[in-house]
Amino acid sequence: MNKQVRLAxxxxxxxxxxxxxxxxxxxxxxxxxxxxxxxxxISLDPAMRAWMNEGATYIDDVKVxxxxxxxxxxxxxxxxxxxxxxxxxxxxxxxxxxxAVAKPKELLKIDAxxxxxxxxxxxxxxxGMTAYFGLLDIGKAKEGDxxxxxxxxxAVGSVTGQIAKIKGCRVIGIAGGPEKCAYLVGELGFDxxxxxxxENIRDRLGVLCPKRVDVFFxxxxxxxxxxxxxxxxxxxxxxxxGAISQYNNPRFRGPNNYMALLTYxxxxxGFVVFDYAAQCGEAxxxxxxxxxxxxxxxxxxxVEGIENFPSALLRLFTGEKLGKLVLEV
Amino acid sequence: MNKQVRLAxxxxxxxxxxxxxxxxxxxxxxxxxxxxxxxxxISLDPAMRAWMNEGATYIDDVKVxxxxxxxxxxxxxxxxxxxxxxxxxxxxxxxxxxxAVAKPKELLKIDAxxxxxxxxxxxxxxxGMTAYFGLLDIGKAKEGDxxxxxxxxxAVGSVTGQIAKIKGCRVIGIAGGPEKCAYLVGELGFDxxxxxxxENIRDRLGVLCPKRVDVFFxxxxxxxxxxxxxxxxxxxxxxxxGAISQYNNPRFRGPNNYMALLTYxxxxxGFVVFDYAAQCGEAxxxxxxxxxxxxxxxxxxxVEGIENFPSALLRLFTGEKLGKLVLEV
Numbered sequence: 001m002n003k004q005v006r007l008a009x010x011x012x013x014x015x016x017x018x019x020x021x022x023x024x025x026x027x028x029x030x031x032x033x034x035x036x037x038x039x040x041x042i043s044l045d046p047a048m049r050a051w052m053n054e055g056a057t058y059i060d061d062v063k064v065x066x067x068x069x070x071x072x073x074x075x076x077x078x079x080x081x082x083x084x085x086x087x088x089x090x091x092x093x094x095x096x097x098x099x100a101v102a103k104p105k106e107l108l109k110i111d112a113x114x115x116x117x118x119x120x121x122x123x124x125x126x127x128g129m130t131a132y133f134g135l136l137d138i139g140k141a142k143e144g145d146x147x148x149x150x151x152x153x154x155a156v157g158s159v160t161g162q163i164a165k166i167k168g169c170r171v172i173g174i175a176g177g178p179e180k181c182a183y184l185v186g187e188l189g190f191d192x193x194x195x196x197x198x199e200n201i202r203d204r205l206g207v208l209c210p211k212r213v214d215v216f217f218x219x220x221x222x223x224x225x226x227x228x229x230x231x232x233x234x235x236x237x238x239x240x241x242g243a244i245s246q247y248n249n250p251r252f253r254g255p256n257n258y259m260a261l262l263t264y265x266x267x268x269x270g271f272v273v274f275d276y277a278a279q280c281g282e283a284x285x286x287x288x289x290x291x292x293x294x295x296x297x298x299x300x301x302x303v304e305g306i307e308n309f310p311s312a313l314l315r316l317f318t319g320e321k322l323g324k325l326v327l328e329v
Numbered sequence: 330m331n332k333q334v335r336l337a338x339x340x341x342x343x344x345x346x347x348x349x350x351x352x353x354x355x356x357x358x359x360x361x362x363x364x365x366x367x368x369x370x371i372s373l374d375p376a377m378r379a380w381m382n383e384g385a386t387y388i389d390d391v392k393v394x395x396x397x398x399x400x401x402x403x404x405x406x407x408x409x410x411x412x413x414x415x416x417x418x419x420x421x422x423x424x425x426x427x428x429a430v431a432k433p434k435e436l437l438k439i440d441a442x443x444x445x446x447x448x449x450x451x452x453x454x455x456x457g458m459t460a461y462f463g464l465l466d467i468g469k470a471k472e473g474d475x476x477x478x479x480x481x482x483x484a485v486g487s488v489t490g491q492i493a494k495i496k497g498c499r500v501i502g503i504a505g506g507p508e509k510c511a512y513l514v515g516e517l518g519f520d521x522x523x524x525x526x527x528e529n530i531r532d533r534l535g536v537l538c539p540k541r542v543d544v545f546f547x548x549x550x551x552x553x554x555x556x557x558x559x560x561x562x563x564x565x566x567x568x569x570x571g572a573i574s575q576y577n578n579p580r581f582r583g584p585n586n587y588m589a590l591l592t593y594x595x596x597x598x599g600f601v602v603f604d605y606a607a608q609c610g611e612a613x614x615x616x617x618x619x620x621x622x623x624x625x626x627x628x629x630x631x632v633e634g635i636e637n638f639p640s641a642l643l644r645l646f647t648g649e650k651l652g653k654l655v656l657e658v
Contacts, residue, residue, distance in 0.1 A: 058592045221588075240591050254585040259550075262569050262599030263387045270591030 002027045005096040005309050007062050011052055014248045014317060019052070020068075020310050028101045030080050037090060037100050037107070039074035041302075042309070042327040043121035045155075046219075046316050049247040058272045067095040068309075071126060073110065073117045074329075084109065091120045096309050098329055114288060115298075122155050122324030123291070123298035124284050130241060130273040131159035131217075132283045136167075138271045139215040139239040143168035146209050148228055151219030151244060152193065153180035155324035159287070160217050161190050162296045169215075172208045174201065174224060176319045183322060188297060201227040212264075215239065221246045222253060229257040238268040248317060299323030331356045334425035334638050336391050340381055343577045343646060348381070349397075349639050357430045359409050366419060366429050366436070368403040370631075371638070371656040372450040374484075375548075375645050378576040387601045396424040397638075400455060402439065402446045403429075403658075413438065420449045425638050427658055443617055444627075451484050451653030452620070452627035453613050459570060459602040460488035460546075461612045465496075467600045468544040468568040472497035475538050477557055480548030480573060481522065482509035484653035488616070489546050490519050491625045498544075501537045503530065503553060505648045512651060517626060530556040544568065550575045551582060558586040567597040577646060628652030 001024045008021040030036045051062045051069055062069050072094040076084050083104035084090065089112040094100035110120045122128060134156075135141050147164040151157040152173025161184065164171045172192045173184040181193035192208040194201055201224060205213070212233035218225055221243025232238065238261075246252045261268060276283070290296035301321040303312040306329050315321045330353045337350040359365045380391045380398055391398050401423040405413050412433035413419065418441040423429035439449045451457060463485075464470050476493040480486040481502025490513065493500045501521045502513040510522035521537040523530055530553060534542070541562035547554050550572025561567065567590075575581045590597060605612070619625035630650040632641040635658050644650045 057588070226583075240588070242591075243588055252585055252588070254555075254583045254587040256581055256583040258583040258587070258597070259386070259569070259572055259581075259599070261597060262571075262601065265598075265600055265604065267596055267598040268587070268590060269594075269596040270588070271594055272591065275594065 002097055002099045003306050004067050005306065006067050007052060007064050009064060010054060013250060015052065015313060017310055027099045030078055030101045033081050034101050034103055035076045035081055035084050036078040037074045037094060037102060038077045039072045039094055039098055039100060039329050041073050041118040041121055042096055042329060043071040044313055044316060044325040044327060046242050046244045046247060048313065067097055069093060070096045071121055073120050089117055091125065096306065098306060118300055118326050119298060121326055122300055123159055123287060126273055127155035127324060128159050128287050129276060129280050129283055130156045131163055132287065133273060133276045134239045134241050134271060135160050135163055135217055138269050139217060139237050141167055141169055141215045145214035146170045146211055147215045147217065148172045148174065148209065148213045149217045150174045150224045152184055153322055154219060156241060157219055158188060158323055162188055165189050166290060166295055180322060196224060202230055205231045217241060220244055225255045226257040229255055229260040232260050232264045232266045234264050236264055236266040238266065240268060240270040244317065301325050302328050304328045331426055331428045332635050333396050334635065335396050336381060336393050338393060339383060342579060344381065344642060346639055356428045359407055359430045362410050363430050363432055364405045364410055364413050365407040366403045366423060366431060367406045368401045368423055368427055368429060368658050370402050370447040370450055371425055371658060372400040373642050373645060373654040373656060375571050375573045375576060377642065396426055398422060399425045400450055402449050418446050420454065425635065427635060447629055447655050448627060450655055451629055452488055452616060455602055456484035456653060457488050457616050458605060458609050458612055459485045460492055461616065462602060462605045463568045463570050463600060464489050464492055464546055467598050468546060468566045470496055470498055470544045474543035475499045475540055476544045476546065477501045477503065477538065477542045478546045479503045479553045481513055482651055483548060485570060486548055487517060487652055491517055494518050495619060495624055509651060525553060531559055534560045546570060549573055554584045555586040558584055558589040561589050561593045561595045563593050565593055565595040567595065569597060569599040573646065630654050631657050633657045
């Protein structure tokens, strides 16, 4: 049987159990040119919350009644295509379910010998690519820059900070709670961390960023964005990667402090990592090299069981996780 | 005697009469290497409101008790410097007063035969330069782009729109009231205008900008910025020139819709025209040429009498003026 999680209704604020329905159906059969994938890991990403809202953003919404969209990794167990064979490890947007039929062009064959398969949902997948291109292409981080990252202990933020260190930047992470802050400085080598739950962000930025902030990589939005804008450096760059503090806020708020962009001749820019698809192979190879050299660490927070999808998703918003959040099917 | 307007107290919201004091003193004497300028015209600019607040933005605040800072033009009437002689027309930040002593390096000699002297406060001065560099260097407007301008009937907006037309863009202005909108389309050749006081901005943008908005040159902020962000084009550029709708708002608000920057891979960037000082001569020459060719028109709204400074300044915020607002001393 194939267990699936479908969108039952659209949430108002934080998703709750009534927004999901669990279904079981027969395992689908691959048609001509198709393969059947047994999904092993499902990625839990902040963008999922946006997909639950009516109306497209950079991608269509999930329709009520549909299987919830999710990035996944798994193994081909039946193939009607010469392009993939049973036993191949693949990554694809196959949804919150145990099995899926797909065409080879919808899948990316991955090398399970290079790194654990779930790494392709994190450091070697879209989160890692988001960190890499957001920091280097949009943020234009360079040696000597002060780089501040919000959501710094998350899947994207933790990789962003480590790449910034590799590039010779001074790196300050903003995260929730002393444990995450200790992890950033003690394990990942950040130059400093700010615990937004217990510290005054502006005061701490003043202490930790004496030359102000050249690059702010923002995953969080809200008050944290305003606080860092108040410390932006001349010609600073604000990389808009996400706004997780606001995704469940029906009165989504922006940066009231945005005129700092004028005062400091600064720039705020958004991006969507899918635009870099053609360059992801090279970036993943570079990240894998850094990992092999011990310069970059990846951490996954694994929750087991597809039935735990609704509660696992909430950890993204409560912050009860460290590193990349993954559901093991 | 030298009449002066000084900052008596800092305003909370819109400035009122209690924020100003009028003083009369002797006409100052130029020292060695200095000149005495008789001020003929005083520029009224939205940035003045920011200078009245405590704390620096891109320039220091005006201290309580000081002569109000203002850009001015006038004539040298006494000179103790070989660099300028009596009769020379000059531009300088000499304040809201009738006479001022200055060093030649604080003044720019201007050519009163090329254009009326007050043009050097508008189309040939900082507002014209702001339009030119904001549109072309920050906004990167190019042929075929759809350019939207807020505060479009103002000193900066009216020049911005005309330069965009010269560059082959589709130009839509946002202004308050049918008279200003008629002026933009009928006299300045804009492709369309939106009356924000009487029309739904989003609906009208949908009609007038079928290919969305490549460049938004924003002088206004607030709801208008949110509305245009909702129609930003892929890889669009938002030029942050000002936020006049918010300067008197103690609860300054930013763009709640800023995540459109992510969805549309767009950029919001601030700038300060003074950074372009070295290139202003060339830009002014190009604008003067366009004026001579009849491609660009300038309009000044002149208020007479230094005693009318407080009420004239308010016209910037009520919108009761067309083109560049100037006080004739």
